Amino acid sequence: MPFSVAISPRVVLCRRCARDTRRYQWPRAVPPVYPCVEWGDAMSNDNKELVRRLFEEGFNARATDVFDELIATDYVEHAIEPFRNAEPGKVEGPKHMRSVVDWLVEQFPDVKMTVEAVVTEGDSVVARVLSEGTNLGRLGGVIPPTGNRFSARQSHWYRLAGGKLAEHWATRDDLTAMMQLGVLAPAAPPAD
Incomplete structure (x- = not known):
């Protein structure tokens, strides 16, 4: 903070x-x-600003040096991206986050994450994010590019420690994104 x-x-x-x-x-x-x-509000606003900067500067502006300032070195990642060969657990925070940005941009060069809402409580910060982009790279290095756009919401939960983001959980609407990209087809209606 x-x-x-x-x-x-x-x-x-x-x-x-x-x-x-x-x-x-x-x-x-x-x-x-x-x-x-007003010290509680000031802290709350500082924590919100940390998360906003993560998305706006780190992901959208691709200014990944900001991760050194925002993310703890001994970061714990609980959210694993689809098609990514990684296990949840402790990672080197700033380095890990740079690899996430690289991984996303490789698949979606125009990816943009819009922070729609941020809520804080104690050492926790939650952000609702709208992710949008066009698939021009191989999904997970495997599925050929579709050229389609996606727009899907995510919720990101963070625990802060020492003024930095120290732990992360996420709930993403990957099903909607995969359907919009044309990777998955909607389920057929049940037969009568």
Whole structure:
């Protein structure tokens, strides 16, 4: 969190609160109310901004150096992409995220991820994302390009630690995407 300061393992304040608490002989004389009463909202906004930057700068602008700033090195990935030969678990965070962007762009050179909503609670951030793109590369390196576009929503859940994204889960509408791409056909109606 670029705008927060950890002053103990359980207390994280915005920089303004942390600065103002120096007047008090911390930790002996804790003020009854933090000088900045909006500190929870400030942290929440910082966490939301982390996730927005992940998608807008890292994925959309392809500025993958931002991953060094946003993602923990000991990142835990629970979401595995379709057709990708990888297991869930600990990965080297920034390097892993760069490989995800490369993998997506190889298949969908115009891929764009629009953050539609972000919700925070404690050390968790959830984003609803609309992914869109045109399939011009082999899907998973196997299925020939279809030239079709897809537009499908995803939910990404993150756990933050030390001001960085540390863990990730996702629920994606891959079925809709595969049908739009022409890889899967809609199910036939049941016979009478």
